[in-house]
Structure formats: structure tokens, C-alpha cells
Amino acid sequence: METTSTLEKTLRLLALTLVVIFFMFPIVWIFLMSFQTNETILRIPPQVIFEPTLSNYTALITGKLTSAAGTLDIAFMKNLGNSVFLSVTSVALALVLGVPAAYAFARHKFKGSEDIAFTLLSFRFAPPLLVLLPLTQYFQWLGLANTYIGLIWVYQLICLPLILWIVRGYFEDISADVEYAYRIAGHSWFATFRRIALPLAGPGIAAAGLLAFIFAWNNFVFALVLASADKQPVTVGALAFVTSSGIQYGQIAAAIVLSVTPTLALALYAQRYLVEGLSLGAVKG
Amino acid sequence: MYDKEKDLIGAFMRGQMGRRDLLKGIAAAGMTTAAAGTLYNMMATRALAADFDWKAHSGKSLKLLLNKHPYADAMIANLKAFKDLTGIEVTYDVFPEDVYFDKVTAALSSGSSEYDAFMTGAYMTWTYGPAGWITDLKEWINDPTKTNPNYNWGDFVEGVKNSCAWNGQPGGALGSEDAKQWCIPWAFEQNNITYNRAMFDKAGVQIPKNLDDMIAVAAKLQKDVPGIYGIGLRGSRSWATIHPGFLSGYANFNEKDLNVDADGKLSAAMNTAGSKAYHEKFVQLIQESGPKDWSTYTWYQVGTDLGAGASAMIYDADCLGYFMNGGDNKMAGELGYAAFVANPEATQSTPNIWIWSLAMSNFSKDKDATWYFLQWASGPEHALFGAVEMDFVDPVRNSIWKDEAFREKLNKKYPGYVEMFDASAAGASIKFTPQPLFFDVTTEWAATLQRMVAKQVPVDEGLDQLAESINRQLKEAGLG
Numbered sequence: 001m002e003t004t005s006t007l008e009k010t011l012r013l014l015a016l017t018l019v020v021i022f023f024m025f026p027i028v029w030i031f032l033m034s035f036q037t038n039e040t041i042l043r044i045p046p047q048v049i050f051e052p053t054l055s056n057y058t059a060l061i062t063g064k065l066t067s068a069a070g071t072l073d074i075a076f077m078k079n080l081g082n083s084v085f086l087s088v089t090s091v092a093l094a095l096v097l098g099v100p101a102a103y104a105f106a107r108h109k110f111k112g113s114e115d116i117a118f119t120l121l122s123f124r125f126a127p128p129l130l131v132l133l134p135l136t137q138y139f140q141w142l143g144l145a146n147t148y149i150g151l152i153w154v155y156q157l158i159c160l161p162l163i164l165w166i167v168r169g170y171f172e173d174i175s176a177d178v179e180y181a182y183r184i185a186g187h188s189w190f191a192t193f194r195r196i197a198l199p200l201a202g203p204g205i206a207a208a209g210l211l212a213f214i215f216a217w218n219n220f221v222f223a224l225v226l227a228s229a230d231k232q233p234v235t236v237g238a239l240a241f242v243t244s245s246g247i248q249y250g251q252i253a254a255a256i257v258l259s260v261t262p263t264l265a266l267a268l269y270a271q272r273y274l275v276e277g278l279s280l281g282a283v284k285g
Numbered sequence: 286m287y288d289k290e291k292d293l294i295g296a297f298m299r300g301q302m303g304r305r306d307l308l309k310g311i312a313a314a315g316m317t318t319a320a321a322g323t324l325y326n327m328m329a330t331r332a333l334a335a336d337f338d339w340k341a342h343s344g345k346s347l348k349l350l351l352n353k354h355p356y357a358d359a360m361i362a363n364l365k366a367f368k369d370l371t372g373i374e375v376t377y378d379v380f381p382e383d384v385y386f387d388k389v390t391a392a393l394s395s396g397s398s399e400y401d402a403f404m405t406g407a408y409m410t411w412t413y414g415p416a417g418w419i420t421d422l423k424e425w426i427n428d429p430t431k432t433n434p435n436y437n438w439g440d441f442v443e444g445v446k447n448s449c450a451w452n453g454q455p456g457g458a459l460g461s462e463d464a465k466q467w468c469i470p471w472a473f474e475q476n477n478i479t480y481n482r483a484m485f486d487k488a489g490v491q492i493p494k495n496l497d498d499m500i501a502v503a504a505k506l507q508k509d510v511p512g513i514y515g516i517g518l519r520g521s522r523s524w525a526t527i528h529p530g531f532l533s534g535y536a537n538f539n540e541k542d543l544n545v546d547a548d549g550k551l552s553a554a555m556n557t558a559g560s561k562a563y564h565e566k567f568v569q570l571i572q573e574s575g576p577k578d579w580s581t582y583t584w585y586q587v588g589t590d591l592g593a594g595a596s597a598m599i600y601d602a603d604c605l606g607y608f609m610n611g612g613d614n615k616m617a618g619e620l621g622y623a624a625f626v627a628n629p630e631a632t633q634s635t636p637n638i639w640i641w642s643l644a645m646s647n648f649s650k651d652k653d654a655t656w657y658f659l660q661w662a663s664g665p666e667h668a669l670f671g672a673v674e675m676d677f678v679d680p681v682r683n684s685i686w687k688d689e690a691f692r693e694k695l696n697k698k699y700p701g702y703v704e705m706f707d708a709s710a711a712g713a714s715i716k717f718t719p720q721p722l723f724f725d726v727t728t729e730w731a732a733t734l735q736r737m738v739a740k741q742v743p744v745d746e747g748l749d750q751l752a753e754s755i756n757r758q759l760k761e762a763g764l765g
Contacts, residue, residue, distance in 0.1 A: 038613050042593035044512055136395035145399070225391040228399075229378040239381035244354050244608060246592055247585050 033253035041249045056254035076255055078230065079237025084262060086223070086233060087216040090152050091209055094159035099205060102164045103193055106171035107179075117164070124161045131157075132225045139226060146228045154222045159212040166211065170204025171197060210270045217263055234259045337433035342654035343372025349658075350392065350403035351377050352385040355608075356472050356641050357404065359675035360662055366670075367661045373654055393418035393646065401649040402659055407449045407640045408524070410467035411719050415453050420645040421465035425656040436660050440682045444714030445470045449642055455720040455764045456545035468642035469663045470681040472604075472671075475636040475713050476533040477705050478623045479591060479606025480598035481616060484510045488597075492621075495629040496534055496566050499600070503574035506597040515574025517587040517599035522735060524727035525583060528717070530600030531567060531734075532637040534627035536716040538563050542726065543718040543755075551720060551764045553752035555730065556745075564744045568737045580735045592616050600625060602639060603705060604678050610699055622701040624708035634709035637716040640681075679706060686710075722762055726755055 033041055035052035060076045105117050135154065136145065144150030178200070179192045187195070198205070220235040238255050241248040351357040357379060364375055378400070380388050386409065392400055393413060405413070413419045425431050426438055438446075447460020449468045457464070478492060485491070488509035493499035503515030519526045532542075540563055541554040554560065571579055576590065588605045590596040592614030599606060603622060610620040624634040643662055649655045661667060665684055671677025672691045685691055686706065695702045717723060733751040736742045742750070759765025 039615055042589065042595075042615065044593070044595060133391065133395050136391060136397065140395070140397060140399075145397070221387075224380075224384055224388060229380060232380075236381070236384060239383045240353055242381060242383060242585060244382070244604075246608060246612065246614065247589055 030253045030256050033249060034257045036250055036253075038246070038248065038250055041253075053250075056250040057258075059251055060254055060258060074237075074240050074251075075229070075232075076234070076237050076240070076258075079232055079234045080259060082223070082231055082237075083217055083233040083235070083259070085148070086151055086155060087213050089148075090155035090159050090216045091163075091213045093152060094156055094163045094212055095205065095209055097156075098160050098163035098208075099167055099198070099201075100193070102167035103171050103197055105164070106168045107176065117168070120164055121161050123157045126157075128157075128221050132221065136225060145226060146231065148231065151223055151227055151231065154226060155216050155219065157222075158215045158219055162212045162215060163205075163208045166208035167201060167205055170201040170208075174200045206270050210266060213266060214263055336435060339371045339433070339657070342651070342657055345651055345654045346374040346376065347401045347651070347655055347658055348399060349375060349377040350389060350400040351379045352404045352641075353379050353381045354404070354641065355676040356671070359671035359677045360667070362675060363667055363670050366667075367658065370661065371657055373657060375658065393648075396648050398646070398648040398650050400646055401651065401655040402643055402645050404471070405468055405642055405644045407468060407470075407642055407715060408528075408717070408723060410449070410642075410644060411451060411721065411723055413644065414451065414465060414467040415721065418647055419467055420647050420649075420652060421467065422469060422645060422656070422659070423466045425652075425660075426466060431653060431656055432660055433664070436664055437682075437684070440665065440684050441470060442473075442681055442683060442710055442713070444710075444712070445473050445638065445640055445681050448638065448640055448715040451719045454549060456543065456549055456551050456718055459715055459719060468640075468644040469659055470640045470642050471663055472677050473638050473640040473679050473681055473713075474602035474604045475638055475679065475706070475709055476529040476601055477603050477634065477636055477709060478598055478600055478625045479603065479609070480621050480623065481591070481594065481596075481619055482621045483619055484513065484594075484597040485621075492623045493625065496563075496570075496627040497629070499625070499627070500566060500570045500573065503570060503597070507574050510597060513594065514576055514590075514596050515598070516570065517590050517596040517601065518571055518575050518579065518582065519584060519587055519601065520571070520575070520579035520582040520731075520735065520738070522580070522728060522732050523583070524724050524731065526731040526734065527727045528637055528639065529584075529602060530625075532716050533635060534567065534600070534625070535560070535563055536637060537627040537631050537635045539628075541718065542716075542730075543720065543759075545718065551718065551759050553755040553759075555755070556748040556752040561745050561748055564734075564737065564748060568734070568744055571738050575738075579738065591620070594619075603702070607678050607699055607702065608676070618698075620699075622699065622705040624705045633712045635712040635714075635716070636709050638713050640715075720764060722758060722764065725758060729754060 032048070032050075034056055035054070036050050037053060037055065040047070040050045059074070063074055063077060101120075105113055139145040139150050142150075144153065174197065179196050182192050182196050183189065217233075218235060219233070223231060223233050224236050234255070238252065238259065241252045241255065351360075357377075361377070367373070368375060378388075385404075389403055389405065389409070391397075392403075393416075405419075410419060414421075426436075432438075447464075449470050450460045450464035450466045451457060452461050452463045452465065480492065484506060488506045490502045490505055493502045499516070505515075507513065507515035518531070519529060538559055540557065540560045544552045544554045546552070555564075576582055576586070576596070584601060584605055587596075587599050587601050588609050591599050591606065592609035592612075594616045606620055606622055609616065611617050624636075626632075626634050643659050645652060645655050645659060663681075665682055668677065668680050668682050668685050669688060669691070672680045672685045672688070673694060678695075680686060680691070686703075692703050717727070720726075730751060733742075733747050737744050737747045756765055
């Protein structure tokens with residue numbers, strides 16, 4: 001019995017190790033690549049032992065990329081800044097608009113409420129390219145083309161439906177009795193929303209915000225079509241390393257490491273917050 | 286100050302002194318190369334201004350849409366000269382090549398007036414031109430009040446210039462009398478051989494003389510040089526797989542993509558006996574000596590493998606070989622170049638070409654000012670600057686190819702490049718039939734090639750199926 005148990009444990013450990021290696025290998029490999037030159041990356045066969053260099057990170061941070069065609073200017077840090085700015089502001093705006101709307105849809109059933117909610121969700125169904133060309137024309141007429149405000153507005157197509165539908169579900173799961181009790185004590189509906197509903201739905205809002213941030217961060221096509229080169233996010237900027245004079249694998253790897261860092265940090269932070277929020281929830285079974 | 290140096294540069298510009306003598310004189314005067322370059326640009330700008338009212342649009346501003354490319358870098362490096370010459374302010378957006386044409390298409394199809402001029406390939410103008418998104422430039426080229434007398438339109442390589450002109454009729458000959466000049470060629474790429482000299486020496490082989498020889502040479506290289514494959518070729522499911530070496534060799538056997546009958550109707554020409562024989566050999570070449578994951582190969586992989594020493598040669602863009610011979614590529618300085626004549630009965634190489642060109646947006650708010658930029662950017666002075674000082678290869682002007690300094694630069698760093706160009710430039714042109722279904726036809730052609738290489742379908746059967754499908758599409762589009 002004990003032998004079987006030890007064997008089972010060993011096999012389980014082995015299986016887990018293989019799964020971790022399988023999933024972590026590309027990430028670790030990219031991390032290692034970010035400290036190598038193109039020459040060492042392209043060595044045949046690939047080698048794990050190499051002399052590390054910070055040149056890729058230096059190139060990204062200084063904006064000077066040395067390639068076969070000479071020294072090229074790259075705007076990766078600007079792209080990274082754009083991604084942070086666009087994602088943060090878009091998610092913030094979507095939270096400001098979406099959380100009260102989600103609460104209204106969850107708590108107040110009114111005529112056409114489902115239709116409105118579904119219409120907002122349908123923004124997620126539309127293929128971006130289908131709406132982008134008409135949007136380009138509208139933006140030009142409105143003077144919103146090539147502006148951060150215009151982009152943040154368009155990013156609501158990504159963020160708002162996500163936040164609205166996820167947070168609505170959380171509000172619906174919270175017992176309305178707690179809010180009624182607070183209202184009976186003489187508090188307004190807004191105070192109830194702010195002091196009772198929002199804290200209880202905190203983990204859900206955090207999860208929705210995180211998800212919306214990831215989707216906004218990964219968006220590629222909106223800024224590409226609607227904005228100039230100086231407002232492009234990191235998803236477009238990262239392609240600059242594929243040059244006519246060769247692919248700059250080292251810089252691509254360093255760019256990946258730098259560009260996943262904010263999302264990873266946010267995910268780790270939100271994970272802790274989610275656990276806290278769940279364990280401190282007022283309504284428990 | 287600098288009077289003596291100015292005299293030297295002035296003599297050089299008047300053709301009274303060679304470049305070597307100029308450099309000697311500059312060095313003797315104790316002037317640095319950088320300072321001499323600045324002085325040269327300043328004097329070239331003044332010389333240009335002497336014959337033409339370059340200031341006619343002073344104070345205006347233009348915006349360009351550019352692809353991230355050494356050609357664009359060369360222009361940006363010299364842009365101050367244009368601003369000084371014309372007083373026109375120029376701003377630009379540079380986008381990576383992977384997304385560049387999406388950006389161009391979005392800007393043009395939405396009627397955006399944001400960009401006045403942009404970089405394009407000649408193939409793309411077959412869509413942009415008939416759609417009314419770009420302007421026929423003949424009106425400006427032929428107007429002496431708008432084009433400076435030194436522009437010298439006749440200086441452009443004939444096949445390249447003609448390849449950028451089309452009358453808009455499906456199947457219409459490129460460069461015909463009634464053709465519209467949709468874009469101005471800027472620099473171009475011929476598809477020829479770039480090879481690894483050390484690997485060729487090791488295997489004891491010579492540059493392939495024809496397609497049969499290429500099959501044998503590639504196989505021997507793969508066998509005799511450990512850890513490499515014989516020949517780098519593109520294989521992704523895209524028009525770009527057909528356009529480089531494949532079509533260049535195909536055209537050398539006088540084979541065509543489409544037939545055009547007397548009524549202007551189009552039909553597929555890929556299933557002739559000659560075409561089938563060519564396909565058989567090309568498929569054999571890929572199967573025996575191509576990269577293992579050939580069907581995913583774009584020019585990125587073809588170039589990277591050559592630069593990293595993973596392949597012995599490529600049959601692809603000459604400038605891809607040019608760039609792989611420099612920078613931090615492992616094989617930098619190890620590569621050689623040669624024109625390739627696939628057909629043993631042909632006397633000359635007939636490379637299909639990719640042309641990076643400049644086009645004017647039909648939605649530009651100031652077309653005259655835009656033309657000022659286009660004629661400067663495609664003019665002889667900038668072409669010489671780009672070719673000698675930067676990596677503006679292959680130049681589209683014959684005069685640049687005759688320039689001693691440029692030839693010397695190539696001969697020093699890129700052995701065989703000049704000879705390759707001289708041997709194939711006369712036969713260089715776009716070999717595709719211009720028509721609106723260009724991308725559909727070529728993508729399906731590439732997909733069929735993939736199936737043949739994967740042995741999913743025999744060559745003759747695959748080509749018959751391809752021809753049938755293309756004929757159906759042409760009929761549905763009212764072209765066949």
C-alpha cells in the first residue's frame with residue numbers, strides 16, 4: 001500500500017514537473033534570449049551556456065537599434081508608455097461607466113434593460129475591421145482621429161462590455177437583503193451602492209478590471225488604423241524589430257519581457273486582492 | 286572659410302573631377318568626411334535650386350506614410366536637404382512592414398487626407414489605382430513648370446519604370462502608351478542567387494548555371510556541408526512565395542501566369558506542358574534541398590538562415606543577400622552574388638522584381654507640393670546620396686549604377702553584386718499579369734505549390750485543378 005502511494009506520489013510529481021516545464025519553457029527561453037545577441041541565439045545547435053549581455057535592453061531603453069542597416073531609431077519605450085496610458089485610462093473610464101451601469105442592470109429591472117445590456121455586449125461580437133473603416137471617417141469628421149481621447153473612446157468597445165457583464169453577475173450574486181437593511185436605516189441608494197454593493201463586489205470588479213486591462217493591452221488593430229506612429233501601443237511597436245535587414249530576436253525577446261511585466265505585476269497584485277476580497281466577503285454560506 | 290573645399294566640390298559637381306580626386310583634395314585640405322558631406326549637401330541643394338523654383342511651395346507642410354525600411358531611413362537621413370531646398374515642412378509616420386499595408390489600405394479606403402504621399406509596392410497600385418485612391422503622376426512628370434529640369438525621367442531603369450505604369454485594363458501591358466504612372470520607382474529588388482562562398486568552396490561546386498544544375502548543386506551542398514540545407518526559398522501560403530525566385534525562373538522559360546486573348550479576356554496559363562515541367566523541377570528542388578519547414582518560410586526566414594549560415598544559398602531578393610552580408614550576421618562578409626538563368630536555352634536572366642515606390646494619395650490636400658517631395662525623393666541627387674552613403678539598393682537610376690563611388694562600395698563589400706546587376710537588369714521587370722485578382726490568384730498558386738511539395742497532389746493534376754479554379758474565379762469576376 002505504502003509502495004503504491006510512494007509510486008503514485010513520484011508519478012504525480014513527475015507529471016507536474018513535466019507540465020510546468022512544458023508551460024514554462026517558452027517563457028524561460030524568451031527570458032534567456034533577451035540576454036543574448038542575434039549571433040548566439042541563431043547558433044546551431046542552440047546553446048544554454050552563453051555570455052549574457054544587456055545590449056538588447058540598452059537598445060530598447062535608449063531607442064537605438066543596431067542592425068545590418070546601421071543604427072535605427074526605435075520607439076519601443078514610447079510604445080510601452082502608450083500601452084500603459086491607453087490601457088489604464090480606458091479601463092478606468094470603463095470602470096467609472098460600467099460599474100454603476102452593471103449595478104443598475106442587476107438591481108433595477110426596467111423596460112428594455114435586457115436589450116440595452118445585450119446591445120452593449122454585442123460590441124464584443126463585431127469584428128473590429130468591420131467597424132474600423134466607418135469609424136475612421138467619423139473620427140476625421142469629429143476631429144478625433146489620431147488623438148488619445150479618440151483611442152480611449154474606441155477602447156471602450158473592448159473594456160465596457162467586459163466590465164459591465166462580469167460585474168453585473170457579481171452584483172446579482174450579492175443578496176439584495178443586505179442593501180435593503182442599509183436602506184431601511186435611512187441611507188440613500190447611492191450610499192448603499194457605494195458603501196455596501198461596491199465593497200462586496202470588489203473581487204468581481206478587480207477581476208473584470210484585470211481582464212479588461214489584458215484585452216486592452218493586447219489590442220492591436222484599433223490604434224494601428226486610427227492613430228499615427230507616435231500613439232501606437234507596444235503590440236504594434238514590437239513589430240519594428242522585424243526589419244528588412246533581419247529579425248532582431250534578442251530585442252524581440254527583451255521587448256516581450258518588458259511588455260509582459262506590467263500585466264504580470266498587475267495580475268499578481270490583483271490575485272492577492274481577489275483572495276483577500278473573497279475571504280473578507282460579508283455574505284458567506 | 287572653406288572656399289578651397291567649395292571649389293573642389295563645385296568641380297566635382299560639374300563633372301570636372303572624379304570622386305577619388307575629390308576625396309584626396311578634401312583630405313589634403315584637412316577637412317573631415319562628415320564636414321565635407323555637409324558641405325556637399327549644401328552645395329548640391331544650391332545647385333538644384335539654381336534651375337528651378339523650388340521655393341514655390343515654401344511654408345507648406347506634408348505628411349508621409351513610410352514603411353520601416355533602409356530606403357525610408359536613407360530618405361529621413363537626407364530630409365533636411367529637402368526642407369532647406371523647398372521650405373516645405375515634412376512629417377512622417379513609420380510603421381513596421383508586417384502591418385504597413387494594412388495601415389495604407391485603411392488610410393486610403395477611408396479617404397483620409399492625413400497622408401500626402403506614401404511608400405508602396407507596384408503590385409498594390411493595381412488595387413489602389415483603379416479604386417481612385419492614388420494619382421496618375423504623368424501629369425506632373427510631363428509638366429516642365431512643375432518638374433525640375435534635372436529630374437531626368439529617362440534615367441530610370443526601363444523595366445522598372447514601366448512596371449509602375451498600368452492602363453488599368455486587366456491584362457494590359459505594363460508601361461503601355463496609355464498607361465498611368467501610378468507610382469515612381471524608388472529602389473527595387475531583383476531575384477537572383479546569393480550564396481555562401483565558403484560552403485561552395487567546401488563542397489567544390491560552382492554557381493548553378495540553370496535549374497537542373499541548381500537542383501544538383503543544392504543537393505551536393507546539403508550532402509557535403511554538415512548541418513545546413515541546400516537552398517533557401519519562400520513557402521508560405523502567400524503571393525510572396527510565387528513572386529521571388531519561383532516566378533523569375535518560371536518567366537525565364539517563357540511561361541506566364543495568365544493568358545490574355547484578343548478580347549482582353551484572361552485565362553490561367555499554369556497548366557501548360559512547359560509550366561508543368563518547370564513545376565516538377567522546382568518542387569523537386571524544394572523537396573530535396575529546401576528548408577524542412579519550407580511551407581512556413583517568408584523572406585524573414587530565408588534571409589535569417591542565410592545570414593546565420595544555415596543555408597548555402599538563396600534564390601530570392603538580391604538586397605536580402607546584401608543585408609545578410611553585413612551587421613551582426615554570422616555570415617557577414619562571406620556571401621557572393623550571381624545572376625541566375627534558369628532556362629539552359631535562355632541567354633539572359635529575367636528576374637521578377639519588387640519595387641518600393643512612392644505614390645501620391647488622391648486625397649492629398651496639396652498635390653503640387655507633394656510632387657515637389659516626390660521628385661526630390663526620386664531625383665538623382667538623393668538617389669546618389671542614398672546609394673553611396675546609406676543602403677539604398679538597388680537604385681532605380683542608370684546614372685547611379687554608373688557612379689564610380691557606388692560601384693566601388695559594392696565591389697569592396699559585396700563581391701559579384703555589380704556583375705549580378707549588370708547581367709540581369711535589362712531583363713528585370715514585373716512578370717505578373719496586372720489584374721485585380723492578383724492576390725487571390727497568387728495565394729492559391731502558393732497553396733497548390735504547398736500541396737505538391739507535401740505530395741498531397743501530383744504536379745500535373747494540381748496545376749489542372751489550379752487552372753480550373755482560377756478560370757472560374759476570373760469568369761465570376763467578369764475577367765475571363
